[in-house]
Structure formats: structure tokens, C-alpha cells
Amino acid sequence: MKEKVIGVFYDGVSSVPQEVALNFEAEKCVFIFETTHNKTYSWELASIIFNEKGSVLQLQHGNDPIQILKIEDVQFIDDLTVFRNKNGHIGWYQKLLNLGIKIHLGFALFIFGFIGLCYVYFIPWVAEKSVVLIPDVYDDTLGNTFFEQNTFLGTVDAKKTKVLNLFAKELKLKNKKKLKFTVIDSDIMNAFALPDGSIVVYTGIIDSMKDYEELVGLIGHEVAHVNHRHSMKMLCRNLSGYLFISTILGDANGVMAVLGENANTLQSLSFSREFEYEADIEGFKIVTSNGVNPKGMSTLFKRLQKENNIVIPEFLSSHPVTADRIRYIDKMIKTESFQSKENSKLQRLFQQIKE
Incomplete structure (x- = not known):
């Protein structure tokens, strides 16, 4: 997969976005990047919250302040998703979100059907x-x-x-x-x-x-x-x-x-x-x-x-x-x-x- 990509960084302190060169070291599962102020950041893959919004991947790190990286490189996003899935870094919730609308609708129908069966059979029992x-x-x-x-x-x-x-x-x-x-x-x-x-x-x-x-x-x-x-x-x-x-x-x-x-x-x-x-x-x-x-x-x-x-x-x-x-x-x-x-x-x- 690609190991370097351009992203937009929000440090959680200033509202001004910063364009950064993001390096991903696959062996260590770590993202490393340096801001325009010569400050270096190192984020472990396991400590990041991933949110996909359309064609944009948003990486969220930390609590106080919350720092965000936005990546729009489609190829890098796809490769990173494969890497995370292969190495067990995608949780069940994210996997569910990645399934698509048809699977979501099917799952919702299953849940409603299960609730209906419980109401008709299990609860009376x-x-x-x-x-x-x-x-x-x-x-x-x-x-x-x-x-x-x-x-x-x-x-x-x-x-x-x-x-x-x-x-x-x-x-x-x-x-x-x-x-x-x-x-x-x-x-x-x-x-x-x-x-x-x-x-x-x-x-x-x-x-x-x-x-x-x-x-x-x-x-x-x-x-x-x-x-x-x-x-x-x-x-x-x-x-x-x-x-x-x-x-x-x-x-x-x-x-x-x-x-x-x-x-x-x-x-x-x-x-x-x-x-x-x-x-x-x-x-x-x-x-x-x-x-x-x-x-x-x-x-x-x-x-x-x-x-x-x-x-x-x-x-x-x-x-x-x-x-x-x-x-x-x-x-x-x-x-x-x-x-x-x-x-x-x-x-x-x-x-x-x-x-």
C-alpha cells in the first residue's frame, strides 16, 4: 500500500487547518507527520477513531484536545481499509458501517422480525x-x-x-x-x-x-x-x-x-x-x-x-x-x-x- 499521503490536520487548538505529509509505517502500525511549526506527531493505529464520510476518511485522535486528520486520497483509503481489516484493526461497528445500505436495511428487518417473534412467542412464554x-x-x-x-x-x-x-x-x-x-x-x-x-x-x-x-x-x-x-x-x-x-x-x-x-x-x-x-x-x-x-x-x-x-x-x-x-x-x-x-x-x- 502507499506509505505517504497528503492530509489536512486540525490540532484541536486552532481552527486553522494545516496541510501535512502523512507517513504510514505499516510494520509499526503508526502514522507520523510533521506540521508547519516543525512539531512531529506519532499516532498508533490502535488509538485512532476512523470515520468515513463519503470519499473522505477522518482520523480522530486524543481527548483533550481532540485532533483530526482528513484524507481524500481514495487509493490510500482503500489500501488502509484492507490493511486494517487484514490485521484486525477494524471493529465490528465499523465493519457494520462498511457493509452498505442494503445490508443495513436487511439487518434492520431482521431486528424488527426478531422483536415481533419475541412479542408473539417469547414474551407470552x-x-x-x-x-x-x-x-x-x-x-x-x-x-x-x-x-x-x-x-x-x-x-x-x-x-x-x-x-x-x-x-x-x-x-x-x-x-x-x-x-x-x-x-x-x-x-x-x-x-x-x-x-x-x-x-x-x-x-x-x-x-x-x-x-x-x-x-x-x-x-x-x-x-x-x-x-x-x-x-x-x-x-x-x-x-x-x-x-x-x-x-x-x-x-x-x-x-x-x-x-x-x-x-x-x-x-x-x-x-x-x-x-x-x-x-x-x-x-x-x-x-x-x-x-x-x-x-x-x-x-x-x-x-x-x-x-x-x-x-x-x-x-x-x-x-x-x-x-x-x-x-x-x-x-x-x-x-x-x-x-x-x-x-x-x-x-x-x-x-x-x-x-
């Missing part, structure tokens, strides 16, 4: 994991808050509620919380579980059932949601934008405050496919461990899916019954070993609920 910051006892508070805020649920059928609780007590549900069942008199085909162990069942879905095995399947599925805190996890995912900062800071009180303000949305939560499959599998195990035929679970889901072809029931909006889920349950019925027998007590209680 972090928010879901924030459930571990929330003590289990808060699930009870949130369930109570829901009932206080939702007087519109409908009329409670006290008789059927009593019988349904008796029905559930006959089952081994592997529940981690105390369960409380409430029957709402309504044609809505719906059932949902709250974090505190409360499970609300509408008469609409009970009336559609033909056998107690279907009711056991429904109960097993909803209890699984309670056991795995699915409603809390989904609520956290839905509110991930609000909860993200609180989670990063480990502010459990902030997380719980946001959840409490949105307790009224628990009824309309749409569980993820992963949570539904998890509830299906555990619900299946609950059914079979009680000696009940799991075909009732499959029958109920097939009936709900058939209803979906006419008008979407409330149950399907929060618990979408897909063909894949039904096939998976039918596969478990064929491949899993279980024994079932008629349960006259459950049958009798089921008939009382249907009355």
Missing part, C-alpha cells in the same frame, strides 16, 4: 412461566373475585348443584384443590373451571348427555385444567404485555394485581392446543382409574363437534373439539389397557341431575 411466582393461595382469591364480578352467570340450580357435587364425590379425581361444582340453569352448552377449583357446568351441556360416562369425561377434563393451573397460565399469556416487566423484575405483587383486574375474563379463556391435549390425557386417566368407560368422553366430544357444524356452542369457543383430539382419544381407547364396569350409583345420580 415468559408470562406463562411467571405463574410460578404466584402462590397457589392466590388462585382461590382469583376464583372468588370472578364470582363477585360476574353476577350475570345465571340462576344457580341448587338441586342439580347438590346432586352434581355428590356425583363428583364418588370419583377419585386426583385433585390438588378442593373442588366445588355449580350448575347454572341455561341452554348454553358450556362448562369451565376456575383457578380455585370451582367448576361451573350449564344445564345445556348436561341435557345433551345420554350417559353418566359422558359426565365423568367432562368432569375429568375440567379437573385436569384445575390441577395444571391452565386458566392461570392462559390468563398470564393473554396479559403477557402487562406482565412481562413485572416478571423480569420478580414483582409477584404486580403480576397478581394485573390478574385480579382481569379475573372476569376467566370464563372466556381459550386454552392452547397443548393445554387441551394435556387435559384430555389426564381426563382420560381419571375416567379409566374410576372404572368408567372412556367411550363416554369420546361420545361427548363427537356430539359437540357435530353441534359445531350447525352453530358454535359456547363450550367449543373455549374448548375447541377438533377431529385430531377425538382421534387421539379413540386411539387411547384402543391402545391403553383399562377395565370398566357399570356403576349403578353414578347412573342413579346422573338420572337425578337430568330430571
